Amino acid sequence: xxxxxxxxxxxxxxxxxxxxxxxxxxxxxxxxxxxxxxxxxxxxxxxxxxxxxxxxxxxxxxxxxxxxxxxxxxxxxxxxxxxxxxxxxxxxxxxxxxxxxxxxxxxxxxxxxxxxxxxxxxxxxxxxxxxxxxxxxxxxxxxxxxxxxxxxxxxxxxxxxxxxxxxxxxxxxxxxxxxxxxxxxxxxxxxxxxxxxxxxxxxxxxxxxxxxxxxxxxxxxxxxxxxxxxxxxxxxxxxxxxxxxxxxxxxxxxxxxxxxxxxxxxxxxxxxxxxxxxxxxxxxxxxxxxxxxxxxxxxxxxxxxxxxxxxxxxxxxxxxxxxxxxxxxxxxxxxxxxxxxxxxxxxxxxxxxxxxxxxxxx
Amino acid sequence: xxxxxxxxxxxxxxxxxxxxxxxxxxxxxxxxxxxxxxxxxxxxxxxxxxxxxxxxxxxxxxxxxxxxxxxxxxxxxxxxxxxxxxxxxxxxxxxxxxxxxxxxxxxxxxxxxxxxxxxxxxxxxxxxxxxxxxxxxxxxxxxxxxxxxxxxxxxxxxxxxxxxxxxxxxxxxxxxxxxxxxxxxxxxxxxxxxxxxxxxxxxxxxxxxxxxxxxxxxx
Numbered sequence: 191x192x193x194x195x196x197x198x199x200x201x202x203x204x205x206x207x208x209x210x211x212x213x214x215x216x217x218x219x220x221x222x223x224x225x226x227x228x229x230x231x232x233x234x235x236x237x238x239x240x241x242x243x244x245x246x247x248x249x250x251x252x253x254x255x256x257x258x259x260x261x262x263x264x265x266x267x268x269x270x271x272x273x274x275x276x277x278x279x280x281x282x283x284x285x286x287x288x289x290x291x292x293x294x295x296x297x298x299x300x301x302x303x304x305x306x307x308x309x310x311x312x313x314x315x316x317x318x319x320x321x322x323x324x325x326x327x328x329x330x331x332x333x334x335x336x337x338x339x340x341x342x343x344x345x346x347x348x349x350x351x352x353x354x355x356x357x358x359x360x361x362x363x364x365x366x367x368x369x370x371x372x373x374x375x376x377x378x379x380x381x382x383x384x385x386x387x388x389x390x391x392x393x394x395x396x397x398x399x400x401x402x403x404x405x406x407x408x409x410x411x412x413x414x415x416x417x418x419x420x421x422x423x424x425x426x427x428x429x430x431x432x433x434x435x436x437x438x439x440x441x442x443x444x445x446x447x448x449x450x451x452x453x454x455x456x457x458x459x460x461x462x463x464x465x466x467x468x469x470x471x472x473x474x475x476x477x478x479x480x481x482x483x484x485x486x487x488x489x490x491x492x493x494x495x496x497x498x499x500x501x502x503x504x505x506x507x508x509x510x511x512x513x514x515x516x517x518x519x520x521x522x523x524x525x526x527x528x529x530x531x532x533x534x535x536x537x538x539x540x541x542x543x544x545x546x547x548x549x550x551x552x
Numbered sequence: 553x554x555x556x557x558x559x560x561x562x563x564x565x566x567x568x569x570x571x572x573x574x575x576x577x578x579x580x581x582x583x584x585x586x587x588x589x590x591x592x593x594x595x596x597x598x599x600x601x602x603x604x605x606x607x608x609x610x611x612x613x614x615x616x617x618x619x620x621x622x623x624x625x626x627x628x629x630x631x632x633x634x635x636x637x638x639x640x641x642x643x644x645x646x647x648x649x650x651x652x653x654x655x656x657x658x659x660x661x662x663x664x665x666x667x668x669x670x671x672x673x674x675x676x677x678x679x680x681x682x683x684x685x686x687x688x689x690x691x692x693x694x695x696x697x698x699x700x701x702x703x704x705x706x707x708x709x710x711x712x713x714x715x716x717x718x719x720x721x722x723x724x725x726x727x728x729x730x731x732x733x734x735x736x737x738x739x740x741x742x743x744x745x746x747x748x749x750x751x752x753x754x755x756x757x758x759x760x761x762x763x764x765x766x767x768x769x770x771x
Contacts, residue, residue, distance in 0.1 A: 432663040501646035503567040507654040518579025526587025
């Protein structure tokens with residue numbers, strides 16, 4: 191596949207009909223909450239686009255993000271769109287290995303310096319560079335080198351965006367996110383463990399069509415991370431009615447009531463799961479009966495138990511109250527004893543006023 | 553500190569600290585009152601101190617007709633915001649879960665929309681009470697910093713709760729975090745301000761009622 195061909199030409203060659211291409215553009219536009227008038231703009235921009243070079247670096251990660259993207263559902267238009275970017279380097283997907291693989295990366299960097307898109311999944315060890323290396327190059331050194339020539343960086347997955355599971359307490363590798371190390375490049379975070387495949391492709395389309403998307407305070411595209419799971423959840427009416435599942439197999443769970451009591455992090459989690467869903471729009475965790483883990487939020491692994499309600503304290507409050515009561519008893523007894531002593535001495539030192547005292551002239 | 557870290561902090565160390573201060577503070581205040589002791593009443597009993605004390609604990613919650621005439625506004629607004637606070641604090645399911653986590657006790661809650669409406673009514677009643685306090689010359693003269701502080705720390709959790717429920721302005725973790733933090737402020741100040749009346753009220757009523765009951769007079 192030639193890099194000089196436009197996306198439109200490539201899609202034609204692959205037998206993708208205009209109808210299905212426009213359908214993809216319309217879906218993307220609706221996901222981004224854009225007016226229908228923008229669909230032709232997206233289509234026209236994408237069609238004219240020459241395949242941009244993409245370098246995908248995988249650091250401390252589980253390959254879940256790549257699995258999410260590639261195994262989501264086979265041969266969709268999203269896959270083809272992804273094919274039509276020039277993915278010049280990706281450990282898992284590339285055929286080359288060893289020095290040939292590294293050579294591909296260096297070549298892509300040289301050819302497209304300043305213009306390529308860098309996609310990162312996985313966090314970067316900050317403590318000791320030896321914790322994670324590729325071809326003898328530390329993750330940090332490789333990230334800094336490749337980021338220097340990138341037009342923009344897309345941090346895919348919660349590990350790249352926020353440090354994710356490698357950063358979970360006690361963070362043995364001192365893992366950091368991409369944005370902790372790179373300060374001078376536009377970074378788009380697509381968190382999730384893993385992120386929704388349609389959101390990954392959607393952000394890439396948005397980026398290629400309109401440039402850098404509008405980001406929230408955590409660097410996430412507002413089009414996909416603008417609403418909380420709770421606000422778009424189909425079980426929300428049950429929350430409002432006060433109907434909750436108390437356990438995973440009670441009547442409430444069977445009736446599909448709200449999972450807040452079972453630790454659902456939907457109220458504090460911003461992602462598109464409740465609307466875009468997974469596996470080609472089939473379902474999402476809450477629909478499958480499991481509370482949201484909040485995987486697209488920073489430090490979700492350490493945000494209290496997955497199964498403890500969001501409103502409850504993370505520490506043992508009952509025990510604290512008992513200790514406080516004991517401490518209060520000691521302090522209160524000491525204070526009470528001192529007040530009692532003062533009272534007794536006041537009574538003891540009390541001087542009675544006699545008639546003579548009253549008669550005295552001052 | 554990110555919003556998520558802030559929420560974790562208020563749910564973790566901050567909540568533990570606030571709980572410790574509130575519980576220890578309440579025990580200290582109770583002991584401070586109890587250990588002062590009471591002079592033995594050497595007079596012959598003309599009635600039951602227990603019956604008088606017990607009756608008065610509840611009877612004082614029912615205003616007599618004269619009180620309504622003298623200060624109807626204070627009574628009505630006072631009732632509204634106290635009942636409102638009770639409903640909002642004790643009958644919202646996410647709150648019940650906090651009590652359950654602390655004590656193991658649980659009870660049924662109300663739909664969240666009813667809690668939301670009650671919260672708004674409670675806030676309006678509290679604002680009315682504040683305006684009354686500022687506008688009424690006698691109330692204003694009697695009021696000191698402590699009174700306004702107590703009003704503020706009571707109103708703040710209602711306001712932050714409303715903002716968190718409706719997601720106004722900030723991110724959800726930050727709004728929920730601020731709500732919990734405002735409750736922690738209330739918890740810390742609770743034993744050391746007039747807020748402690750929620751507990752001391754019962755023994756003060758008992759004390760008054762028991763004295764009257766012992767003397768055989770109505771209270």
